[in-house]
Amino acid sequence: MAPKSSAPTQQTTAIQTLWKAYNEQTSDRLKFIDAFLFFLMLSGIVQFLYCILVTNFPFNAFLAGFSSTVGQFVLTASLRSQVNPENKNEFKEVSPERAFADFALGSIVLHFFVYNFLG
Amino acid sequence: MLSFRRIFLLIAAVTSAVSAKSSTGDSVLVVVEPSRQNDYSIFFNGLKEKGYELTFRAPKEEKPVIIQDDVPSFAHVILFASETKNFAKDITPQSLVELLSLKTNLIIALSTKQTPLSSLAAEFSIVLPPPGTPLVSYFPERSEPPSVIPIAPDSSSSILSKDIHPVWFSGVPMSLGNNPLLFPILRAPAESFAAEVDGGSADALVDSAEKGGEGLWAGSQLSVVTGFQALGGARVTWVGGVELFSDEYAKKEVSKSVESGNKKFASDIATWTFQETLVLRIDRTEHHLVNATSPKEHYTTGDEVEFAAYISKFNPKTGKWDPCACRKDIQLDFTMLDPHVRTALPPVPGAPGKYGTAFRVPDRHGVFKFVIDYKRKGWTHLHSSTTVPVVPPRHDGYPRFLSAAWPYYAGAISTSVAFLLFSALWLAGDVREMKKSKGKSE
Numbered sequence: 101m102a103p104k105s106s107a108p109t110q111q112t113t114a115i116q117t118l119w120k121a122y123n124e125q126t127s128d129r130l131k132f133i134d135a136f137l138f139f140l141m142l143s144g145i146v147q148f149l150y151c152i153l154v155t156n157f158p159f160n161a162f163l164a165g166f167s168s169t170v171g172q173f174v175l176t177a178s179l180r181s182q183v184n185p186e187n188k189n190e191f192k193e194v195s196p197e198r199a200f201a202d203f204a205l206g207s208i209v210l211h212f213f214v215y216n217f218l219g
Numbered sequence: 220m221l222s223f224r225r226i227f228l229l230i231a232a233v234t235s236a237v238s239a240k241s242s243t244g245d246s247v248l249v250v251v252e253p254s255r256q257n258d259y260s261i262f263f264n265g266l267k268e269k270g271y272e273l274t275f276r277a278p279k280e281e282k283p284v285i286i287q288d289d290v291p292s293f294a295h296v297i298l299f300a301s302e303t304k305n306f307a308k309d310i311t312p313q314s315l316v317e318l319l320s321l322k323t324n325l326i327i328a329l330s331t332k333q334t335p336l337s338s339l340a341a342e343f344s345i346v347l348p349p350p351g352t353p354l355v356s357y358f359p360e361r362s363e364p365p366s367v368i369p370i371a372p373d374s375s376s377s378i379l380s381k382d383i384h385p386v387w388f389s390g391v392p393m394s395l396g397n398n399p400l401l402f403p404i405l406r407a408p409a410e411s412f413a414a415e416v417d418g419g420s421a422d423a424l425v426d427s428a429e430k431g432g433e434g435l436w437a438g439s440q441l442s443v444v445t446g447f448q449a450l451g452g453a454r455v456t457w458v459g460g461v462e463l464f465s466d467e468y469a470k471k472e473v474s475k476s477v478e479s480g481n482k483k484f485a486s487d488i489a490t491w492t493f494q495e496t497l498v499l500r501i502d503r504t505e506h507h508l509v510n511a512t513s514p515k516e517h518y519t520t521g522d523e524v525e526f527a528a529y530i531s532k533f534n535p536k537t538g539k540w541d542p543c544a545c546r547k548d549i550q551l552d553f554t555m556l557d558p559h560v561r562t563a564l565p566p567v568p569g570a571p572g573k574y575g576t577a578f579r580v581p582d583r584h585g586v587f588k589f590v591i592d593y594k595r596k597g598w599t600h601l602h603s604s605t606t607v608p609v610v611p612p613r614h615d616g617y618p619r620f621l622s623a624a625w626p627y628y629a630g631a632i633s634t635s636v637a638f639l640l641f642s643a644l645w646l647a648g649d650v651r652e653m654k655k656s657k658g659k660s661e
Contacts, residue, residue, distance in 0.1 A: 128648075129648060132641075132644065132645070132648070136637065136641050139637055140634065140637070143630050143633060146626065146630070147626055147627060147630045150626045150627075154623075154626075157623060157624075158623075158624050161621075161624035161627040161628065162624070162627050164627065164631055165628065165629075165630035165631045166627070166630070168630065168634045168635075169630060172634050172637075172638060197649075200642075204642060207642075211634075211635050214631050214634075214635075215631070218627070218628060218631055
């Protein structure tokens with residue numbers, strides 16, 4: 101879903117154009133997913149900085165916390181690509197319901213491992 | 220009844236007076252030329268009085284053999300045949316070394332002649348001067364020939380008794396190599412040197428001195444009586460000249476009306492060599508947690524552990540092992556390849572024979588050993604090794620959740636909560652869309 105430069109006459113920077121196009125052309129569902137992804141990214145960055153700047157002890161807790169954000173990010177990103185209407189040709193056999201079920205199951209398994217590893 | 224007991228006590232007293240006081244056995248084989256046997260009667264009678272059973276054998280006699288069926292026939296062997304070049308076929312340098320590994324003690328006398336025993340000396344890293352070069356000294360001024368030397372023993376030696384008068388010596392000096400098991404019992408006087416007075420060649424002496432460096436064959440770094448304690452515990456004493464044990468030297472006066480110390484010195488040497496004195500053993504060791512009594516099968520990193528060894532010393536007077544708090548410098552190692560802990564193992568006051576210490580198990584898990592490795596010159600070597608595994612703490616043996624890790628816990632929990640919220644909203648959105656689409660279609 102690369103945004104097309106719909107208004108070349110406007111004197112705006114590329115980023116503003118991009119942001120506008122995104123706001124206009126993305127469905128609410130995908131925006132919702134993107135918000136979740138953004139939150140996961142922030143959480144991962146915070147934990148990584150804490151590990152580098154403060155302490156990586158206990159290391160297993162860092163691995164668990166950081167990999168939970170990374171894993172959740174990957175699962176959510178795949179959900180996003182499967183439910184995107186523009187990718188319908190790619191995922192003919194995967195309905196949005198099926199995609200969400202895969203996402204939920206994968207996430208539950210991920211969290212199971214994360215909590216085992218955390219303590 | 221009373222008289223019966225008295226007789227029994229009498230018999231016990233008699234037998235205990237007769238039994239020898241060596242910690243390893245009473246039987247002694249003396250290899251000596253029969254013609255010279257009576258020259259050493261004072262020394263031999265001294266041994267007999269102590270209760271040793273002496274068996275005499277000429278160097279070329281075939282019987283009794285020293286090792287039969289890999290078992291040594293005697294507890295101690297004295298080799299006084301210092302000038303014999305050909306021994307019976309069971310007395311070879313190899314068989315004498317084998318005797319040592321079979322824990323038989325040896326007293327070996329050397330002479331200025333080249334014999335099989337001289338080549339054996341080299342195996343103990345004792346360097347002998349070339350043949351025919353005895354120790355000579357022109358001090359102090361005396362009527363004896365320069366090769367008959369009075370030597371004052373070192374009074375600080377733990378092997379010799381105190382206040383021994385100077386000892387008459389005549390024979391070869393020994394230069395000691397750097398074998399740590401070797402130590403001098405009697406050093407040559409500072410003014411003495413090896414000289415070719417006994418038919419040796421001056422050139423050979425110069426050659427061998429050049430090999431060993433200047434001053435190799437002079438002065439007090441030379442030894443005339445040398446002790447060696449094998450790793451198995453057997454003791455060997457090398458004596459530079461057999462005359463040291465002779466009746467003639469024992470009776471000879473060192474100065475006017477002062478008897479020589481030879482008799483006492485010879486008896487002290489035999490006492491040490493035959494493992495009567497300076498004999499230690501570790502009876503048992505124990506280890507447990509501080510404030511516990513029974514040993515644990517394994518320890519956890521960071522445990523406070525107590526280790527104790529019970530050491531006793533052989534008492535030649537009673538023939539028993541008495542607890543001994545006599546050593547102050549024993550060390551304990553707690554090793555896994557390297558010693559992770561090395562600490563003093565001092566005697567415990569009030570508990571004779573007990574040596575104990577407490578220490579913290581290092582923060583390293585693996586198979587560890589409590590090691591006592593105590594080697595002091597003259598004293599029996601002590602070695603003890605107890606293996607214990609050291610394990611990391613159990614899953615409930617240390618705090619699982621640390622305050623330092625709260626960002627990680629918060630990260631993991633927030634991800635899960637966010638996932639649940641996301642799922643709920645997603646499904647709610649689904650329902651709404653379905654309603655919407657239903658409303659459209661209707």
